[in-house]
Amino acid sequence: MKVAVVTRLKPGVTSSLAKMHTKDMQDFGLKTAKVSVGRYFELVVETEDQKEAIRIATEAAEKLLANKTIEDYTIEIIKGLK
Numbered sequence: 001m002k003v004a005v006v007t008r009l010k011p012g013v014t015s016s017l018a019k020m021h022t023k024d025m026q027d028f029g030l031k032t033a034k035v036s037v038g039r040y041f042e043l044v045v046e047t048e049d050q051k052e053a054i055r056i057a058t059e060a061a062e063k064l065l066a067n068k069t070i071e072d073y074t075i076e077i078i079k080g081l082k
Contacts, residue, residue, distance in 0.1 A: 001045055002078035003057040007071045008038035041065055042078065050077055 009015055018037045025032040043060060045053045057075045066073040 001048055001050070001053045003043045003045055003053050004076045004078055005041040005043065005057050005061050005065050005073055006038055006076075007041075007061070007066045007073045008036060010070055010072050013070045038071075039065075053077060 009018075015037050018035045021035040021037070022032055025035065041060075043057055045056045047053050047056070054075055054077070061073045061075065062068070
């Protein structure tokens with residue numbers, strides 16, 4: 001089963017990369033007020049049980065993938081793919 005873990009900076013945490021992309025988009029004439037950055041992880045877990053897959057992904061996010069001091073994360077089952 002595939003599971004997505006997406007990390008995003010917590011509100012109030014600034015990113016120089018996001019600021020740069022916001023400015024670049026505005027320079028290109030794209031009406032963009034703010035760009036946020038994050039990371040996307042796609043995990044293939046060895047279970048077909050959705051609750052177990054979410055538990056594994058949560059443990060991975062808590063222990064390894066997310067810097068909980070500055071990031072929040074979301075987890076989603078990727079349907080239709082094996």
